[in-house]
Amino acid sequence: MMPEQIDLASFSILLLLLPVAVAPFIKRSQRLLSSLTFFVTGAASLLSVIAGGWSVSTGQTQKIQLLIGLPDLPFHLRLDPLAGFFLSVIGLLAFFVSVYSIGYVKGILAKRSVTSLAIFYCLFLAGMYMVVLSDDALIFLISWEVMAAASYFLVMFENERVENRRAAFLYMVVAHVGAIAILLSFGVLAGLAAGFGSFSGYTFDAMRSAQFPLEWATAAFLLSFFGFAAKAGVVPLHVWLPEAHPVAPSNISALMSGVMLKTAIYGIIRVTFDLIKVFPWWWGAIVLVFGLVSAVMGVLYALMQHDLKRLLAYHSVENIGIILIGVGLAMIFTSFKLPLLAALALTAGIYHTLNHAMFKGLLFMGAGAVLHATQERNMEEMGGLIHVMPWTAALFLIGCVSISALPPFNGFVSEWLTFQAFLLSPSLPSPLLKLLIPMGAALLALTGALAAACFVKAFGVTFLGHWRGHHRPNIREAGWSMRLGMIMAALACFCLGIFPTLVIGWMDSIPQQLVGTGLVTSAGTFGWMWLTPVAYERASYSGPIVFLGILSVVVAAYFLLHVKPGAIKRVPIWDCGFEKINQRMQYNATSFAMPIRRIFGFLFHIKEHTGIGPQSGHKAFPKKLHYSLRVRDRFWGWLYRPVIELSFWISRKVGRLQQGRIQAYLIYSFLTIIVLLVFLR
Amino acid sequence: MYPFLIEILQVLILLAIAPAFVGWVRVLKCWSQSRDSAGIFQPYRDLRKLFSKDVVLAENASWIFRFTPYLVFGTAVIAGGIIPILSVDLPLAATADVIVLVALFAIARFFTALAGMDIGTAFGGMGSSREMTIASLAEPAMLMAIFTMSLASGSTSLSHMAQVILSGQPVLRPSIAFALFAFILIALAETGRIPVDNPATHLELTMIHEAMILEYSGRHLALIEWASMMKLFLFVVLGIAAFAPWGIAPSGNLMAVPPAFIFMVLKLGVAGIVLVLIETGLAKMRLFRLTEFLGSAFLLATLGMLSYFILE
Numbered sequence: 001m002m003p004e005q006i007d008l009a010s011f012s013i014l015l016l017l018l019p020v021a022v023a024p025f026i027k028r029s030q031r032l033l034s035s036l037t038f039f040v041t042g043a044a045s046l047l048s049v050i051a052g053g054w055s056v057s058t059g060q061t062q063k064i065q066l067l068i069g070l071p072d073l074p075f076h077l078r079l080d081p082l083a084g085f086f087l088s089v090i091g092l093l094a095f096f097v098s099v100y101s102i103g104y105v106k107g108i109l110a111k112r113s114v115t116s117l118a119i120f121y122c123l124f125l126a127g128m129y130m131v132v133l134s135d136d137a138l139i140f141l142i143s144w145e146v147m148a149a150a151s152y153f154l155v156m157f158e159n160e161r162v163e164n165r166r167a168a169f170l171y172m173v174v175a176h177v178g179a180i181a182i183l184l185s186f187g188v189l190a191g192l193a194a195g196f197g198s199f200s201g202y203t204f205d206a207m208r209s210a211q212f213p214l215e216w217a218t219a220a221f222l223l224s225f226f227g228f229a230a231k232a233g234v235v236p237l238h239v240w241l242p243e244a245h246p247v248a249p250s251n252i253s254a255l256m257s258g259v260m261l262k263t264a265i266y267g268i269i270r271v272t273f274d275l276i277k278v279f280p281w282w283w284g285a286i287v288l289v290f291g292l293v294s295a296v297m298g299v300l301y302a303l304m305q306h307d308l309k310r311l312l313a314y315h316s317v318e319n320i321g322i323i324l325i326g327v328g329l330a331m332i333f334t335s336f337k338l339p340l341l342a343a344l345a346l347t348a349g350i351y352h353t354l355n356h357a358m359f360k361g362l363l364f365m366g367a368g369a370v371l372h373a374t375q376e377r378n379m380e381e382m383g384g385l386i387h388v389m390p391w392t393a394a395l396f397l398i399g400c401v402s403i404s405a406l407p408p409f410n411g412f413v414s415e416w417l418t419f420q421a422f423l424l425s426p427s428l429p430s431p432l433l434k435l436l437i438p439m440g441a442a443l444l445a446l447t448g449a450l451a452a453a454c455f456v457k458a459f460g461v462t463f464l465g466h467w468r469g470h471h472r473p474n475i476r477e478a479g480w481s482m483r484l485g486m487i488m489a490a491l492a493c494f495c496l497g498i499f500p501t502l503v504i505g506w507m508d509s510i511p512q513q514l515v516g517t518g519l520v521t522s523a524g525t526f527g528w529m530w531l532t533p534v535a536y537e538r539a540s541y542s543g544p545i546v547f548l549g550i551l552s553v554v555v556a557a558y559f560l561l562h563v564k565p566g567a568i569k570r571v572p573i574w575d576c577g578f579e580k581i582n583q584r585m586q587y588n589a590t591s592f593a594m595p596i597r598r599i600f601g602f603l604f605h606i607k608e609h610t611g612i613g614p615q616s617g618h619k620a621f622p623k624k625l626h627y628s629l630r631v632r633d634r635f636w637g638w639l640y641r642p643v644i645e646l647s648f649w650i651s652r653k654v655g656r657l658q659q660g661r662i663q664a665y666l667i668y669s670f671l672t673i674i675v676l677l678v679f680l681r
Numbered sequence: 682m683y684p685f686l687i688e689i690l691q692v693l694i695l696l697a698i699a700p701a702f703v704g705w706v707r708v709l710k711c712w713s714q715s716r717d718s719a720g721i722f723q724p725y726r727d728l729r730k731l732f733s734k735d736v737v738l739a740e741n742a743s744w745i746f747r748f749t750p751y752l753v754f755g756t757a758v759i760a761g762g763i764i765p766i767l768s769v770d771l772p773l774a775a776t777a778d779v780i781v782l783v784a785l786f787a788i789a790r791f792f793t794a795l796a797g798m799d800i801g802t803a804f805g806g807m808g809s810s811r812e813m814t815i816a817s818l819a820e821p822a823m824l825m826a827i828f829t830m831s832l833a834s835g836s837t838s839l840s841h842m843a844q845v846i847l848s849g850q851p852v853l854r855p856s857i858a859f860a861l862f863a864f865i866l867i868a869l870a871e872t873g874r875i876p877v878d879n880p881a882t883h884l885e886l887t888m889i890h891e892a893m894i895l896e897y898s899g900r901h902l903a904l905i906e907w908a909s910m911m912k913l914f915l916f917v918v919l920g921i922a923a924f925a926p927w928g929i930a931p932s933g934n935l936m937a938v939p940p941a942f943i944f945m946v947l948k949l950g951v952a953g954i955v956l957v958l959i960e961t962g963l964a965k966m967r968l969f970r971l972t973e974f975l976g977s978a979f980l981l982a983t984l985g986m987l988s989y990f991i992l993e
Contacts, residue, residue: 383801384741384801386743386744386745387741387743393743397745401788401791404787404791405784406784406787406788406791407781407784407785407788412784416780416781416784419780419824420837422828423828423831423837426832426990431990434990435986435987435990438825438828438986439983441824441825441828442821442822442824442825442828442979442983443821444824445820445821445823445824446817446820446821448820449787449813449816449817449818449819449820449821450817452787452790452791452813452816452817453813453814453816453817455791456791456794456795456798456809456813457810457813459795460794460795460797460798460799460806460809461798464743464745464795464798464799464801465741465798465799465800465801465806466741466801530775536775537835537836537838537841538835538836538837538838539778539780539836539837539838540775540776540778540838541776541777541778541781542775542776542777545773545776546759546776546777546781546785549755549759549762549773549776550752550755550756550759551755553754553755553758553759554751554752554754554755557751557754557755557904558751561732561900561904567735567736568735568736568737568738569735569736569737569738570738570739570740570742571737571738571739571740572739572740573739573740573741573800573801573802573896574739574896581802583801585802585803586798586801586802586803586806587798587803587805587806587807587809587810588806591806591810592806592809592810593810594810595810595811595814595968595969596814596817598969599814599818599969599972
């Protein structure tokens with residue numbers, strides 16, 4: 001009998017538990033443990049890519065019931081195209097990152113034990129696979145918690161630093177507030193599906209077959225959206241993300257930003273399109289508005305950063321926003337019974353999910369390579385790395401071009417599809433939406449352009465110019481396994497950008513499953529070279545021709561100009577005849593973002609201070625200038641500070657109960673029993 | 682066969698006429714300021730001079746610095762194959778709609794900005810920072826203008842848009858008028874003309890585009906200069922194709938191509954006059970007033986969209 005896809009997927013999860021099981025026995029040999037872990041996770045990830053990709057391309061749905069679980073409440077697993085898609089996205093990036101980790105973790109081995117890293121890395125991956133495979137609320141929440149707890153320990157990996165512990169704590173709090181909301185949402189759905197007296201509504205199948213009254217469905221949707229948004233880092237629930245992602249080891253940051261956030265996207269799509277199914281348009285509008293706000297705020301905050309990994313983390317907020325724009329538009333189109341447009345918007349959203357996993361994984365791996373080589377996260381101290389790390393620089397550049405939505409790479413395709421979905425909004429029947437939705441397209445355009453500015457800054461300050469720091473360390477290029485992981489991710493970015501029609505054809509079973517119609521009949525009419533999402537007259541794009549066209553002109557121009565060998569003279573930089581230029585005169589991350597900071601400054605909490613140091617001689621020639629700048633998230637003061645203060649206030653009040661005297665505690669127990677006896681007779 | 686010939690012809694026209702158009706603008710500007718001009722062919726002589734000179738590179742210039750001129754040139758040439766200049770029968774037109782076209786210009790800008798930061802001088806970084814800021818403000822306005830234009834024809838494909846306008850009766854639509862005004866403001870910003878940037882100055886405090894390419898020399902500079910001439914030409918023909926395509930040969934009509942060329946030259950002449958009137962009439966704006974300038978472009982484009990829904 002042929003192994004079925006879901007068996008393959010389950011096997012890959014079991015395989016991930018192997019290193020966890022043997023880790024305590026071989027922790028003496030750290031080198032063996034690390035190679036075993038990453039070899040096994042690489043193999044398991046490949047298996048899940050195959051399982052997921054296969055189930056997407058066949059469009060089949062398979063289920064199994066596990067023999068373990070609570071009494072009478074067995075666990076259910078299910079592999080349908082949607083789950084298969086997310087399984088293969090997670091698996092693909094996990095494969096690249098596992099290859100990368102073989103080299104990356106070698107650098108950590110010298111400094112500390114990697115046993116906890118190895119164990120929680122496997123559990124983290126297993127948790128993510130289980131989340132997308134689960135088919136009942138119980139195992140979904142258990143896997144969700146495994147994923148959150150494992151990633152908490154990974155963020156805490158370098159736990160001797162206060163900022164890491166603080167970030168991990170904040171992450172844990174937000175993750176749990178979100179998890180409670182998801183639990184409540186499933187509670188509402190399960191209760192409505194089979195009555196609040198019975199437990200049989202906990203399977204997703206029961207929820208699928210139920211009809212929900214609008215007000216209860218709305219409550220469930222809002223709760224689950226809140227919970228998943230907290231995990232995805234949607235503004236204003238994003239504050240944990242730029243704290244937690246940068247402090248984890250870089251391979252973990254790549255996975256957290258690249259795919260862990262996507263499990264929340266998966267959750268939103270699963271709950272709305274698959275479990276609840278029928279919803280009013282304003283649910284989509286909520287998702288769209290939060291997506292737009294996240295996209296714009298995420299990129300603006302990213303521009304203000306000078307820590308390379310924090311900058312990338314804020315870009316995850318932005319990209320989650322872009323994905324939610326697609327999902328929100330798909331929800332609006334679905335509620336107005338426009339399935340083809342919904343399929344387009346949904347395809348744009350999930351395509352961006354795949355793309356973001358690839359380029360964000362690539363960028364975090366690149367940032368990890370830089371961190372590995374320079375021991376520095378602050379971009380203000382870097383520069384000129386392109387000369388010493390040519391591979392990392394070129395691969396990081398591919399990531400930058402992809403995330404900035406420039407053709408012919410992948411980020412452009414999904415943003416282009418999102419724009420096309422926006423441009424079709426005039427076919428909505430509601431005049432108000434017709435007028436308002438195009439504004440969203442303008443915000444998306446703003447986001448794309450600001451992202452390009454941000455990555456000119458990130459790449460330009462890190463890799464170009466001269467080294468900005470005072471002491472230049474001895475920098476070496478990343479090793480082969482790290483390079484290989486990045487090369488594969490870069491190739492994925494390129495192929496996803498050049499062959500969008502093939503990818504859309506592959507993932508077409510997802511819109512068919514969720515909104516009832518596919519896109520391939522209109523998207524692939526003219527063969528693999530042409531992407532025509534709605535109709536040929538409407539819009540078309542051909543990645544291969546754009547790429548080959550530019551390439552051939554570039555090559556032709558190069559050879560025409562090099563017919564006779566032209567001399568290139570290398571000279572020092574022209575310093576306009578004044579004193580010698582030094583490396584501190586270059587533009588840096590702060591100065592690059594200054595015009596944008598000034599224009600959009602009202603969105604931030606900015607403290608800028610310029611001071612003049614001791615003077616010698618005339619007042620106009622101070623010896624030293626001090627400049628300090630602090631840009632803070634306004635949301636922290638608006639939303640979080642009051643909540644934190646309130647919870648401290650309540651705990652102080654509750655703390656009065658703690659008398660420290662045994663008599664008082666006995667009275668509390670006695671009173672509790674009396675109260676319980678009165679109410680629960 | 683014949684669409685491919687048109688395609689090649691268009692690219693040749695782009696390469697050949699773009700410097701002449703810039704020369705025409707400079708001649709007009711000289712006349713309007715009662716100066717003697719160097720003639721319409723001066724840009725060709727400039728290019729020839731630059732191509733024959735040796736390249737002088739800064740010591741720490743990386744491959745990005747050397748690759749950028751070719752890429753900028755390449756994207757400009759490809760864009761010339763997409764915009765209907767002479768005829769709407771373009772095989773390449775289907776490879777890219779207006780959004781892709783805008784993204785093509787964005788690649789060139791992205792790499793030019795990187796090249797500006799490559800050498801590590803203050804000027805380069807300053808130019809890159811300003812250029813990317815202006816681009817990010819111009820982009821939403823550009824998209825709104827595209828959106829408004831695409832409403833009437835139901836398409837973002839340029840040759841299809843032009844065909845729809847060509848086959849219909851010439852009517853004055855208020856939405857298109859608003860979009861045209863917005864487009865002119867954006868085009869001034871994107872091509873670096875007064876009041877946003879001054880292509881003729883190398884004054885430190887006001888440079889934007891020139892600051893990024895300050896370190897270039899020889900054939901690299903020639904390619905960049907040629908590409909920026911083509912960019913100006915392309916924005917003009919883009920405006921013509923989207924707002925006033927009359928004269929462009931419709932599909933399958935070979936006889937209409939020579940008159941289309943004459944029409945194109947006439948329209949370019951008029952566009953040059955309009956450009957010079959704007960440039961002599963206005964002073965260069967401070968960098969931080971550009972928010973208002975591009976904000977009004979956005980507002981105009983939005984008004985265009987609203988008027989389409991309300992009036993048409």
